[in-house]
Amino acid sequence: MLTLDRIELRLVRLPLKFRFETSFGVATSRYFALITMFSGGLTGVAETVSDDIFPLYREETVATSVAILKDVLIPRIVGKAFSTPEQLAGVLAPFRGNRMAKAVLEMAFWDLWARSLNAPLSQLLGGTRDAVPVGVSLGIQPSAEATVDVVARHVAQGYKRIKLKIKPGWDVTPVSAVRARFPSINLTVDANSAYTLADLKTFRALDEFGLDYIEQPLAYDDIVDHARLQAGIQTALCLDESILSARDARKALELRAGRVINIKVGRVGGHAEARRVHDVSAAFDAPVWCGGMLESGVGRAHNIHLATLPNFSKPGDTSSASRYWEQDITNEALETRDGLMPLPAGPGIGVTINKTALDKFTEAVEAFPAP
Ligand code: OSB
Ligand code: MG
Numbered sequence: 001m002l003t004l005d006r007i008e009l010r011l012v013r014l015p016l017k018f019r020f021e022t023s024f025g026v027a028t029s030r031y032f033a034l035i036t037m038f039s040g041g042l043t044g045v046a047e048t049v050s051d052d053i054f055p056l057y058r059e060e061t062v063a064t065s066v067a068i069l070k071d072v073l074i075p076r077i078v079g080k081a082f083s084t085p086e087q088l089a090g091v092l093a094p095f096r097g098n099r100m101a102k103a104v105l106e107m108a109f110w111d112l113w114a115r116s117l118n119a120p121l122s123q124l125l126g127g128t129r130d131a132v133p134v135g136v137s138l139g140i141q142p143s144a145e146a147t148v149d150v151v152a153r154h155v156a157q158g159y160k161r162i163k164l165k166i167k168p169g170w171d172v173t174p175v176s177a178v179r180a181r182f183p184s185i186n187l188t189v190d191a192n193s194a195y196t197l198a199d200l201k202t203f204r205a206l207d208e209f210g211l212d213y214i215e216q217p218l219a220y221d222d223i224v225d226h227a228r229l230q231a232g233i234q235t236a237l238c239l240d241e242s243i244l245s246a247r248d249a250r251k252a253l254e255l256r257a258g259r260v261i262n263i264k265v266g267r268v269g270g271h272a273e274a275r276r277v278h279d280v281s282a283a284f285d286a287p288v289w290c291g292g293m294l295e296s297g298v299g300r301a302h303n304i305h306l307a308t309l310p311n312f313s314k315p316g317d318t319s320s321a322s323r324y325w326e327q328d329i330t331n332e333a334l335e336t337r338d339g340l341m342p343l344p345a346g347p348g349i350g351v352t353i354n355k356t357a358l359d360k361f362t363e364a365v366e367a368f369p370a371p
Contacts, residue, residue: 044112127308135161297330
């Protein structure tokens with residue numbers, strides 16, 4: 001049993017090294033709530049993946065997650081004792097939605113629990129590898145030439161898959177330029193829900209470029225139109241925003257709304273649900289891969305541990321930390337070698353907090369003691 005003596009919530013803003021443009025907006029920094037759980041001499045840590053200010057990816061923002069964490073979720077668990085992450089998740093389960101807020105607590109508890117057992121998180125999740133293949137997600141660039149340049153740089157760094165962000169009016173142009181220069185790289189696109197079924201012609205055009213998949217072309221809350229689109233094109237669809245649970249994954253795969261699933265721990269409410277999405281996808285012979293939300297070393301370490309499960313058979317988005325940050329908040333450098341990200345070794349998520357760096361990027365701290 002682990003008693004949660006105290007929970008700390010920090011608001012952290014990390015400046016990004018690059019301007020990250022997607023169909024829904026531009027990011028120049030990453031804002032998140034970092035949760036630390038204290039039990040005896042042990043700690044567990046995780047970060048939110050909620051949106052900065054505007055709910056543009058899904059519904060949750062840092063402000064909504066923090067409100068639910070403070071008013072509803074933290075008061076239900078602080079001072080209480082839990083013997084498994086599932087037990088803690090069970091206390092949060094009656095409350096609807098707010099999966100990103102629930103996930104940060106569930107994930108921090110997995111880290112704490114794994115440290116208490118002196119085991120790596122990957123081992124407790126059932127992971128089978130000590131390194132995971134990774135690709136890179138490249139934001140929208142100002143021109144086709146700039147797109148080819150940025151792709152060339154990342155191909156040279158060994159990334160095993162290049163994903164281009166696209167939006168209506170900026171899709172076939174960058175893809176055809178990149179394909180002409182790199183005929184055989186593993187190439188994908190991510191539309192972040194910017195298209196509708198009226199854009200079928202564009203998807204038929206994209207069919208000509210041998211993409212491994214097209215990620216989340218249609219609405220963030222849709223699977224029915226995705227099934228219609230999938231029936232009309234050759235390229236596999238990959239669902240990201242549309243999948244919030246293993247139940248969603250089951251329905252989407254049953255309807256053939258896609259053939260690949262991007263798993264993000266925060267989006268589905270935690271590691272246990274992420275593992276259930278992984279398992280249900282395996283039952284449908286649908287490969288999965290581990291997505292990213294521009295996480296710091298803390299969230300990235302969680303993602304790498306999850307991605308050691310066997311059905312994570314496509315390269316994920318957990319690229320090198322040095323690509324995103326001048327300075328990360330973890331002591332360990334999370335860097336890829338030849339397109340492989342080594343599992344951070346040691347108990348829990350295998351990384352430790354650089355307190356000086358964390359303090360530097362912290363905007364506010366709040367402590368929740370046991371009542
Ligand atoms: O759709 O996968 C996405 C980043 C923020 C929000 C949504 C997405 C992304 C990425 C970046 O693609 C992945 C990463 O490098 O962490
Ligand atoms: Mg995506």
